[in-house]
Amino acid sequence: VSVDELLDRLVPEPTAFGDWDDVLGRARISKRPQRLLVAAALALLVIAFFVSPAFGLLRDLIGRTDVTFSHSQPAPTRVQREFFDLSRRGPKGLSPQAIASQTRVVGRFAGRDVYVAPTRQGGLCWQVERFMGGCDTERPSTPLSLGTSVMVRKGERARVVVGVVFARRAQRVVAEYADGAREPIRFLWLSKPVDAGIFWFTVPPEHRTTASRFLGVAARDGSGKLLARQWLDGTAYPPIAPHPRPLPKPRPTPAPTTPVQRGSANGVTVVVGANGVAEFHTSDPKLRRSAWGCFQFMQYHRVVPFGANFGPHGSRIELWGLTPPVDGCEVERGNGHVWPDPQGYHAAAEIAFTPRARRYFADRAAARELSLFVHWFRRHDHVPTTGITVAAHGDTTTYSVRSRTGKVFHVTLQGRKVVGDNLGPFKGQF
Amino acid sequence: MGDVAAIEDLYRTQYRRFLRLAIAVVGSEEAAADAVQEAFARALRERHALREGSLGAWVWRVVLNAAIDQTRRAAREVPADPPEAAAGEPEDLRELRRAVAALPDRQRHTLFLRHYADLSYDEIAEVLGVARGTVAATLHQAHKALRKEAVA
Numbered sequence: 101v102s103v104d105e106l107l108d109r110l111v112p113e114p115t116a117f118g119d120w121d122d123v124l125g126r127a128r129i130s131k132r133p134q135r136l137l138v139a140a141a142l143a144l145l146v147i148a149f150f151v152s153p154a155f156g157l158l159r160d161l162i163g164r165t166d167v168t169f170s171h172s173q174p175a176p177t178r179v180q181r182e183f184f185d186l187s188r189r190g191p192k193g194l195s196p197q198a199i200a201s202q203t204r205v206v207g208r209f210a211g212r213d214v215y216v217a218p219t220r221q222g223g224l225c226w227q228v229e230r231f232m233g234g235c236d237t238e239r240p241s242t243p244l245s246l247g248t249s250v251m252v253r254k255g256e257r258a259r260v261v262v263g264v265v266f267a268r269r270a271q272r273v274v275a276e277y278a279d280g281a282r283e284p285i286r287f288l289w290l291s292k293p294v295d296a297g298i299f300w301f302t303v304p305p306e307h308r309t310t311a312s313r314f315l316g317v318a319a320r321d322g323s324g325k326l327l328a329r330q331w332l333d334g335t336a337y338p339p340i341a342p343h344p345r346p347l348p349k350p351r352p353t354p355a356p357t358t359p360v361q362r363g364s365a366n367g368v369t370v371v372v373g374a375n376g377v378a379e380f381h382t383s384d385p386k387l388r389r390s391a392w393g394c395f396q397f398m399q400y401h402r403v404v405p406f407g408a409n410f411g412p413h414g415s416r417i418e419l420w421g422l423t424p425p426v427d428g429c430e431v432e433r434g435n436g437h438v439w440p441d442p443q444g445y446h447a448a449a450e451i452a453f454t455p456r457a458r459r460y461f462a463d464r465a466a467a468r469e470l471s472l473f474v475h476w477f478r479r480h481d482h483v484p485t486t487g488i489t490v491a492a493h494g495d496t497t498t499y500s501v502r503s504r505t506g507k508v509f510h511v512t513l514q515g516r517k518v519v520g521d522n523l524g525p526f527k528g529q530f
Numbered sequence: 531m532g533d534v535a536a537i538e539d540l541y542r543t544q545y546r547r548f549l550r551l552a553i554a555v556v557g558s559e560e561a562a563a564d565a566v567q568e569a570f571a572r573a574l575r576e577r578h579a580l581r582e583g584s585l586g587a588w589v590w591r592v593v594l595n596a597a598i599d600q601t602r603r604a605a606r607e608v609p610a611d612p613p614e615a616a617a618g619e620p621e622d623l624r625e626l627r628r629a630v631a632a633l634p635d636r637q638r639h640t641l642f643l644r645h646y647a648d649l650s651y652d653e654i655a656e657v658l659g660v661a662r663g664t665v666a667a668t669l670h671q672a673h674k675a676l677r678k679e680a681v682a
Contacts, residue, residue: 106623106676114549127571171542
């Protein structure tokens with residue numbers, strides 16, 4: 101155990117938030133005049149808003165709230181890890197590259213936190229806690245992006261809309277309905293590095309008929325000029341009938357048919373049938389709650405494993421999209437990997453049917469170790485390099501790990517900046 | 531000359547680093563939080579006194595001094611066995627706590643500024659008003675002493 105590790109344990113990083121108003125009070129710097137002015141201005145606005153029809157347009161002008169993103173509450177580690185995993189698991193070119201460590205809580209919606217993380221290409225990823233999420237990896241050419249889902253609350257389902265505005269001049273976001281109704285939507289403009297607006301709302305009950313259905317959202321600048329308009333499919337969701345017909349029973353997954361592939365590892369056995377059904381067996385109850393899957397190497401820009409249909413509860417799953425024989429199957433722990441990972445960098449069970457899959461598992465573990473190490477290293481001053489080979493060349497340092505296949509993965513850092521690597525498709529989020 | 535907005539920005543963006551440094555010096559989070567609040571209030575009151583040098587280094591110095599003052603008032607700085615650490619703290623941490631407390635003030639504060647405030651050697655030099663080489667040598671001595679006393 102190093103001195104640095106002990107020092108970290110001696111005084112762990114605090115999680116408290118400061119109270120600037122208390123500092124001002126102690127310094128006897130009063131904010132009262134400013135507060136009074138703000139309060140008076142707000143009172144006038146409220147009166148104008150409710151009393152005078154001439155000020156009806158004001159409703160549209162108060163839609164934007166500017167938020168200093170870096171001052172928002174950091175997201176819990178669990179959520180940061182989800183954003184991290186989101187970027188690490190995706191193949192190169194398809195990964196959103198979210199900067200997980202900068203994930204923040206930006207608000208709440210229907211009792212759930214709303215999280216946002218910037219991406220390396222200037223976009224953002226968002227998530228309404230355990231409900232829905234999305235990413236715009238780069239700033240898109242259209243300055244408005246909408247996501248939608250259906251939320252069931254108190255026996256009724258309602259359309260939920262989450263949108264992102266990239267137009268910096270946007271001052272108003274307005275929901276538009278088929279009956280001509282317009283409803284201003286409050287939106288948060290998040291400062292750099294996000295530099296975009298986000299909003300969320302539930303389509304109200306009176307707009308769940310075809311004639312009054314929700315059509316889309318428009319973003320306008322301060323003078324009312326249209327900056328962007330995004331339509332959805334126009335589907336209206338009527339209330340659910342009081343006694344809906346029972347859903348048909350799902351068809352039981354058939355047994356794997358011959359010829360089969362059989363394999364086992366770490367207490368997990370799998371049988372993959374010619375009909376695309378994989379049957380897993382294990383006596384370890386923890387692994388039953390893990391992610392199960394099989395994969396096949398395909399050519400998509402470069403060779404990537406393609407997984408299918410994780411079945412967290414059943415032992416028999418249908419591998420939609422794969423035509424056996426498969427290259428391998430695996431059971432991945434649900435809690436992801438960290439560095440240093442006392443449980444290692446392999447999946448909980450890796451079953452290779454081909455030499456190529458064996459090489460893949462070995463290379464992925466080595467690359468994952470290095471990738472996680474670099475991620476950790478760039479955020480901590482003193483990191484033991486157990487298992488990592490270090491070579492300094494001038495102002496750069498190269499860290500490398502040798503895979504069991506003999507392949508050496510390396511990442512070169514200049515200070516904390518990554519200036520080179522050969523992790524290829526295994527590259528996660530540094 | 532420091533202005534209120536710049537000091538507020540430091541507070542809002544780096545509060546936890548200031549707090550962690552103060553916890554290291556004072557020994558308890560509650561007293562440390564009070565020291566940080568008092569330090570920033572002092573920084574606001576005395577902001578016109580800053581004529582040269584960086585605002586950041588000056589504020590770090592004010593926070594460090596406030597934490598030390600707090601400790602002196604409580605007549606204990608990094609106690610050998612603070613109450614919250616006495617029960618159930620692993621032996622290696624107890625050893626380290628004693629070893630840190632036994633370091634000379636300059637070594638201990640340099641170590642805290644490096645490890646808990648995450649300042650560079652140049653920034654520490656500016657905070658403490660010493661040469662960069664002195665910071666490096668002091669840190670080396672501190673680490674050597676801790677390795678000998680706590681990790682051996």
